[in-house]
Amino acid sequence: MSLRLFDTATREQRDFVPVRAGVASIYVCGATVQGHPHIGHVRSGLNYDVLRRWLSYRGLDVRLVRNVTDIDDKILLKAYESGRPWWEWGATHERAFQWAYDALGCLPASIEPRATGHVPQMVELMQRLIDGGHAYAAGGDVYFAVRSYPEYGELSHQRPDELNQGETEAGGKRDPLDFTLWKGGKPGEPSWPTPWGPGRPGWHLECSAMATFYLGAEFDIHGGGLDLVFPHHENERAQSRSAGDGFARYWLHNNWVTLGGDKMSKSLGNTLSVPAVLKRVRGVELRYYLVAPHYRSAIEYTDAALEESVAAYRRIESLVHRVRERAGAPEVAKVIDARFAEALDDDLGTPAALAAVHAAVREANSALDAGDHPAAVAAAERVRAMTGVLGLDPLDPQWVSADSGQDAAAGALSALVDDLLEQRAAARKARDFATADEVRDRLTAAGVIVEDNPDGSTWTLKGV
Structure with missing residues (x-):
């Protein structure tokens, strides 16, 4: 196939050639379930959902693993502060993430393994590293010896001596650069038995063990947010390759959603929760907003940018419904536009792909x-095929079902406004501008904002 992806390790686009013919294997770092998801969290899930859909369209059997980190320092702290069991805190927010993925149209992962369910695989990996001289136990902790792996720093393109793991200095470390694979048990914390004493897994160890357990010693793509390149992915790569596994052949990283120039994060207090945004826009509209920019580009959130995306998606939606009402229901075309395919083959170029749409x-x-209904239906069928690959098909059962859940008043309003807009369009075509202006004034007085564009007219309610 002709797909080329930007590999963080090599800093260049590379032809995608899967390890196993006909199969694409992807591991994506999923949620650390310490709190409710914001739109920055779900951007990653959406980006790799588009990749998964495109690979499937190209005929590959896609196996996508998206993990759940359900044991972590932050989870334990937040659960303690809230007076709730750590496992209940994690399960509550795992469900919140799953709800958000579903609300935005993410296909279910092939499997979503939890860290706490894979301790035996982690113990096995640590034993291999210790046996190979790449890890050591000290006081109940287990550390990875960074200097035992000569290629350390090559993923993040940094010199090892200039790096800081962000861990507190522990008495058992032989080198400050070493990172923790296993944390010795502490009073009041959950722990699991190991040959080196009870404790709980370190963050980096979890993903290496789960990725190789489900996808094999060597797999195709490892994805995640840009903030994971170091130390998380650098450490995953080091420990897995030191153990003798080929691990990921391609490393993909999506950029952040920022607010006021800062990475959206809970620690900065600048989050936009998915439920809050979905009170203002529909799931399909938020999905459009998050997948429209290139996955390696930052999204600087503004209300205006979100509104522009909503209007852009509604132009697509309006066209499909107009064709269905006037010329018959468009099916999904079997062949998509070459320009669209070229865009996605070029490192998932969604901006150019949407330009084709x-x-x-x-x-x-x-x-x-022009009254050419066959041509209109054919073009609408191509629109459905392309938007389907992006998870944005207006006639997808998920989005149709979501729309049908709106109350009767909203449906009636939509029908009345659309009828008035058709009257206005007919008046403009007949150059009866007085009538057209009168219709627009009536809509404006009722709080309906009309936007004219080359694709027709769209509308939104004032303040929504």
Whole structure:
């Protein structure tokens, strides 16, 4: 296949050649379930969902593993502060993440393994590292000896002596650069038995053990947010390769959603929770907003940018529904536009891919206005095929079902406004601008904002 992906390790685009013919294996670092998800969290899930859909469209059997980190310092701290059991705190927020993924149309992962369910695999990996001279036990803790791996720093393109693991200095460490694989048990904390004493896993160890357990010693793609390159992914790569595993052949990293120029994070207090945003826009509209930029580009959140995305998606949606009402329901085309395919093959270039979608929307609108219904249906079918790959097909059962859940008043309002907009469009076409302006004034007085664009007119409610 012709897909090329930007590999963080080599800093260049590389032809995607899967380890096993006909199969694409992907491991994505999922949620650390310490709190409710914000839109920065789910961006990663959406980006790799688009990759998964594109690989599937290209005919590959995709096996996507997205883990759940359900034991972690932050989880324990937040549970303690809230007076709740750590396992209940984690399960509560794991469900919140799953709800958010579902609400935004993420396909279910092939499996979503929890860290706490894979301690035996972690113990086995640590034993291999100790036997190979790459790890050592000290006072109930187990550490990875960073200097035993000559390639350390090559993923993040940094010199080892200039790095800081961000861990507190422990008395058992032989070198400050070494990182923790296993944390010795402490009073009041959960622990599991190991040959080196009871304790709990370190963050980096978890993903290496789960990735290789489900995908094999060598797999295709490891994905995650840009903030995971160091130390998390650097450490995963070091410990897995030191144990003799080929591990990931391609490393992909999505950029952040920022607010006021800062990475969106709970510690900065600048989060936008998924439920809060979904009170303002629909799930499919938020999905459009998050997948429209290139996955390696930062998204600087603003209300205006979100509103622009909503309007852009509604132009697509409006076209598909217009064609269905006037010319018959468009199916999903079996062949997509070459421009769209070229865009996604170029490191998942979603901006150019959506440009191809909007070009087809304009083509369909023009054909519909000219009375060429067959051409309009054909173009709309291509629109459905392309948006389907992006998880944005307006006639996808998930989005149709979500729309049907709106109350009757909303449905009636939509029908009335659409009818008035059609009257206005007919008046403008007849150059009866007085009537067209009168219709617009009536809508404005009722709190309906009308936006004219090359694809037709869209509307939103004032303040929504």
